[in-house]
Amino acid sequence: MLPPILQNLRIPVVASPMFIVSGPELVIAQCKAGIVGSFPALNAREKDGEPPLLEAWLTRINEELDRHNQSNPDHPAAPFAVNQIVHRSNARLERDIEICHRYKVPIWITSLGARPEVNAAAHDCGGIALHDIINNTFAKKAIEKGADGLIAVAAGAGGHAGPQSPFALVQEIREWFDGPLLLSGAIATGRAVLAAQAMGADLAYIGSPFIATTEANAPGDYKQMIVESGAMDIVTSSLFTGVSGNYLAPSIRAAGLNPDDLEHADVSTMNFGGASSKPKAWSQIWGSGQGIGAVRAVEPAADRIDRLAAEYAEAKAEIARL
Structure with missing residues (x-):
């Protein structure tokens, strides 16, 4: 059974936190439209000497969603989530945990490492902790360290995607875990959301389609590239961050590289705090999952969510007639 905070969503969808792309505008639009919006804490980057931008973002999100709820008591906004990159190179982690705890962030998403103290901080302020994983071994470690739920990042997902089929990954996790399970990997339509549930996931985890929205913090060329591309235009590489x-x-071609002949990089080169001589993911090398063939235009996030909801309802009705 899902925890109360993940129940009563308009459709069973959590928008994934996308580096650089996800900010307050997108999160607020997603939540108002009825799905969980999220952003990486590291996206809130202030200049030296300025107060933490993360605090300003959390204040804005809380205030705008509160105003929406007061004006729309019959259609309240969905909760939001903040993603913490739990990696040794993230020098801001301790500070960002303290801020999220103080602002009582309702949903915490952790990536690139399972840390009991982060889960404890989420629980202490009344939140829940979801950890993204790419295989069953990491899934078990995450639950052992106190995560409440799992995000199965399967083949075809944007960003640091895993190599495993969603069928195999969900199947193995569901053999031992009956808690909250989200599935990521080329989910871009309402039909795919329903398919994720049919496989055994509770919710779909959707990122790439929201790059091509008016609220996304992405260059216009990036948004248009999402619209014009399909699964065949996605390249898997470890070169840019050290992880596939x-x-x-x-x-990649625009950065002067051959996408068919990329070097490999070791995980030890991953760095969320320092400079690199390589083209940077995600500011120069643009991430995306394989599901973008379903994205036909740049549009407001609310319109995209309306379409997801309509497709989801239609798919449920069709299945019921079988």
Whole structure:
């Protein structure tokens, strides 16, 4: 059974936190439209000497969603989530945990490492902790360290995607875990959301389609590239972060590299705090999952969510007639 905070969503969808792309505008639009919006804490980057931008973002999100709820008591906004990159190179982690705890962030998403103290901080302020994983071994470790739920990042997902089929990954996790399970991997339509549930997931985890929205903090060329590309335009490489990720081939060519002949990089080169001589993911090399063939235009997030909801309802009705 899902915890109360993940129940009563308009459709069973959590928008994934996308580096650089996800900010307050997108999160607020997603939540108002009835799905969980999220952003990485590291996206809130202030200049030296300025107060933490993360505090300003959380204040804005809380205030705008509160105003929406007061004006729309019959259609309240969905909760939001903040993603913490739990990696040794993230020098801001301790500070960002304290801020999220103080602002009582309702949903915490952790990536690139399972840390009991982060889960404890989420629980202490009344939140829940979801951890993203790419295989069953990491899934078990995450639950052992106190995560409440899992995000299964399967083949075809944007960003740091795993190599496993969603069928295999969900199947193995469901053999031992009956808690909250989200599925990520090329989910871009309401039909795919229902398919994720049929496989055994509770909710779909959707990122790439929201790059091509008016509220996304992405260059216009990036948004248009999402619209014009399909699954064949996605390249998997470890070069840019040290961990295997999925990227748009046209952006790799634009950086002067051959997407068909990329070097490999070791996980030890991953760095969320320092500079690099390589083209940077995600500011120069643009990430995306394989599901973008379903994205036909740049549009407001609310319109995209309306379409997801309509497709989801239609798919449920069709299945019921079988």
